[in-house]
Amino acid sequence: MQVDAVVNAANSTLLGGGGVDGAIHRAGGPAILRECRELRASRFPDGLPAGQAVATGAGDLPARWVIHTVGPVYGRTPDGSRRLADCYRNCLAVADELGARTVAFPLISAGAYGWPREDAVRIALDGLSTTATDVETAILVLYDVETLRLAESLAE
Template sequence: MHITAIQGDITEQRVDAVVNAANSSLLGGGGVDGAIHRRGGSEILEACKQLRASEYTEGLSVGQAVATTAGELPARWVIHTVGPTYSASRGRSDLLASCYRESLRVADSLPATSVAFPAVSTGVYSYPVDEAAGVAARAVREAETGVELVRFVLFDERTYRAFAAELGQR
């Protein structure tokens, strides 16, 4: 598997699947979640509403993942995952790693061979960027998956630098 990090906009990625750092409601929000819903259009929201009405009546649990159409995005699918809120007193790295592993498991079921990830939980969920980058890189490297390309797409320079350092990019 080829793993890389770039600075950019995840909604512009031409990959099989983009991962959405969703909230448990699956109904949109701020940050990456809001950007994906805005750019992808109403098809994504409608697909999420159908999931909420059927399989996920209580919402999507932290660390889990589910796929929908990508609507008007250049990708084929959106894989929604709910990251943990950071807590200095309680370790949450296992839940964060699960977001990446479960997203790759869902990608395999689609089947998707190229996936773009954001920095899950580093926005409003306050996960420290350096720690999140390490968790993400390890989880992806250790995953048993048929995905051939994983691209971490980071919005700002600081987050990009942290992920690039974890991946040995300079």
């Protein structure tokens, strides 16, 4: 997507993986991985904690930045819903720091991390609609038509 920033549903290592994370690293090329390694060596030696967000350049992607966030694994911690909401809020805060006005978000934690889709969509829509931000357009990019229809029905 042609946006200022793309959000990466990363794993805590920041070194790529499967799903959205792997796709962003593959499409963005080695520059993203290089910056992620630098972040691991300097600011996040133990990995990026769930709910937090950090930016890198976008490499070969048609965006300026990638904002990496680690969603919680469903059912692993009692504060998982709060941490998932923090992902959206903190990504918007990082976007504001960067001056990004358009941001594309995946549905964080709803893939391999097992978050139930309906709950994940509710948390995403709430976080994107209630967080004070200078971002003008936040796009929730969904995996399939079924999830899009669910999001449309919950947004009404």
